[in-house]
Amino acid sequence: MSKDRGFTLIFGKLSMRVLGIETSCDDTGVAIFDATRGLLANCVRSQARTHAPYGGIVPELASRDHIQYLLPLIKQVMQQADSDPSEITAIAYTAGPGLVGSLMVGATFAKTLAWAWQIPAIPIHHMEAHLLTPFLDLKTQINFPFLALLVSGGHTMLVHAKSFGSYEVIGESVDDAVGEAFDKVAKLLGLPYPGGPPLERLAEQGNPNAFQLPRPMYHHTTLNFSFSGLKTSVMQLYKKQDQPVSDAVKADIASSFQCAAIDSLLRKCEVAIKKTAVKRLVIAGGVSANKYLRTRLEQLAKAYSSTLHLTDLAFCTDNGAMIAYTAYLQLTRSYYKKRSRDLTIKVRTNWIISDSHDF
């Protein structure tokens, strides 16, 4: 095997070191993952401050930030990893799904750099990378099959991961993503963007049973989710309160909302465990940083004697480490992409996860 396939021979030993680039949405992430030493460096530049004044992501501003900060981040991780360009054996980049302008920056940069360094460029599916993140080290063995709850600002889905590269979406949100609902309710309560973390902190001070909120689709037999009805109910509830709404009431609203949203997530996980009889559960994506969700899932796993794989807090939101790691897995399992030397620059904004090894 040669560098052509993402490996290089050093002193007779196969070596592999992947530079991962993530620019699918609003965070610029770059990392280096080494086949023998694991993660060597991981830098993320959050764009929260850029988008905060708008209360949500402005795609054009996201792209502008990516082009400005990607190269400095690459230099930073190369330095942190004490890595020379000649030691990098492959470049992985998020090719979808995501915002077209954001994806294009990372894809173009990655392809050009790979061409200049004469190494393969590996297109990675953003959600596959999220789903594999709980295993992001060299010690944890990945055992298939497992159920994955992927919860972020753009996605809410339950995936049945049957084997590496074989992923079936068994449930997803029919409207808003759960992270989006957190962000919108947070905005209503006057919290800064992104709203998930401050909303969670506020919820800790409130009573989760203070208000009765709906859990849409709770009793549906499908594994699909819905969060827009819950969001609307919270808005109506807020309007009905004495204005200005006191901090204590805000905390109660936050707590009741969080409880309702997470009840819905839990319910579908439980149904999925029963339906599939799969005993391993993985949770990833930005919302998986939520402590209340983590605790509830631990209880659920215990009740069903299942194993729960939580994502390290540092890797819940978008990052380059998961991209580099997924490429490393693909390369070691010979999922070598024939087209990795192809110099046409392509991204797939609506790439579905069941197709993740087919670019």
Added chain:
Amino acid sequence: MIKANTLLALDSSVIQTASVALQVHSEISYVCLNDQHHHREKLLLTIEQLMRQKSLNLTDLDGFVWTSGPGTFIGLRVAASILQALSFTTHKPVYAVSTLRVMAQRALLNANPTVRRVLVAISAGQRRVYWGVYGLNDQKLACSLQDDCLALPESVPLPEGTMQDQTCLAIGEGWLAFKDSLKQCCADLHLIDIQPSFFPRADDALHLAVEDCLPLGKWVSAEEILPNYLYPTVAR
């Protein structure tokens, strides 16, 4: 002054075309991509093919040139990403030229010698145009008479003073999209022709870089390769 025998130039600043030009000593090779839907996708591939045809390696290049805007945002960022990566790996500098100036250069050199001014307009979305007014200097290089700007077609600015006495030529597809408004703004000028099918070309950017900028040494390093959007912030 930087040794600049071998230069690579890129343009992908408008929706209609993209192009690559390669200069080796005094010989220039030029490829224009017209397939609107795919030209950006093929920019890197085209560079590779052109370099291969000329048996050049990246290490043979002395520097890079690009049209940095104003223009289409995604297109500008594709060129910027390519050049950032190439400049970073080769440690070679980059020179940026205004898209409007590059267009004006060709128009002025090709036009009837009585033409003294070129009025460049390209659509900028949201019913606006990128607007530039250019003339030739003594070295026969296009020079702006005012800063390139983003303007409403009804109120594009014109430089103070002598415009009325000069024969003008209008170029750029903005003149197709907003012909009436622009003509009205320029009603006092002696406008002899309107050429909307006029697009920037990488070889003209190369020409301007070699003639004008190399001696001035206005090169930048990889991190400074950023588009000149002219849209300072983005409306919601």
